[in-house]
Amino acid sequence: MKKSLGANTIVPTTPVWVVGTYDKEGKPNVMTAAWGGVCCSKPPCIYVSLRKATYTYHNIVERKAFTVSIPSENYTKEADYFGITTGKKVDKFSETGLTPEKSDLVDAPYVKEFPLVLECKLLKVVEIGLHTEFIGEIVDVKADSSVLNEKNLPDIEKVKPIVWNMAGMTYHKVGKSTGQAFSIGKEI
């Protein structure tokens, strides 16, 4: 019999996404979000869920756009910093030495040094409770050539994204493959 752990969000696993926005004055900001994911294939959409207390919340409301930059595992420290500080008080780019790159498609910056980036225009806002869900249509995905494979697709072993483990409050590498989809299940 399974043991009850109560109503909470200790779910393995969620992504570690760095959300890029401009504020009213045009100052670039980033925050790390673990409450994010893909929510539609056509149009291609992702969401990030944010509290009203965050600087990014108001930036998205104002600018109707955001980016998601995927940090490689060697940027774990920066990703954590982006999650524990606020753009109201610090300039997170200058503090970390990372570079805000202006998207040429949406009104938001991304992190130049991170290997993979999603550029999104705000499509829908869903009020849930403490968090508000911002659904963004993906206008483009951009990647460093160095992380692409021969099919021009991002190679996960080169991107080296990290995942979030809420129960342990830890960031983790993505490990070895356990199988090919639409294939391994056919053995049943």
Place this chain on the structure above:
Amino acid sequence: MKKSLGANTIVPTTPVWVVGTYDKEGKPNVMTAAWGGVCCSKPPCIYVSLRKATYTYHNIVERKAFTVSIPSENYTKEADYFGITTGKKVDKFSETGLTPEKSDLVDAPYVKEFPLVLECKLLKVVEIGLHTEFIGEIVDVKADSSVLNEKNLPDIEKVKPIVWNMAGMTYHKVGKSTGQAFSIGKEI
């Protein structure tokens, strides 16, 4: 300069969640979803995004409830099978030999053999495009005692969840920790 890959959903990484529902006749069904995530802390909520073409879509509309069972890496084959077959045609539980366990809190079954389970009642339905987002309030999280640590929290090294890599169409283990959150970032 980054290379444009177009507007698509090849985003590392998303989870591998097995969504449990009953159909109109009470037959238990499961499907695997990678478009899922946490979307609110209070109330604790997750979502799964589904196409209308799925059996599960109609089951959730009918029953207003679903579960998410987290497969361990040794159930990759079953998770893939749950994603490539439809409950309209097969009984996925009997075909895999896995056991549907009735939730005592919501009108949906979960996979008994999987170590961690979320029981959800439908809170909100968001139409996006090809996919519809079902937001469920987490009523309880249940886990096998064998995967809990000394704090009674799920230990990710025991749960052994898998993640989805859309670009490579591969399932992956969760690897080693790259840092402790709300801690490693303070070094900056």
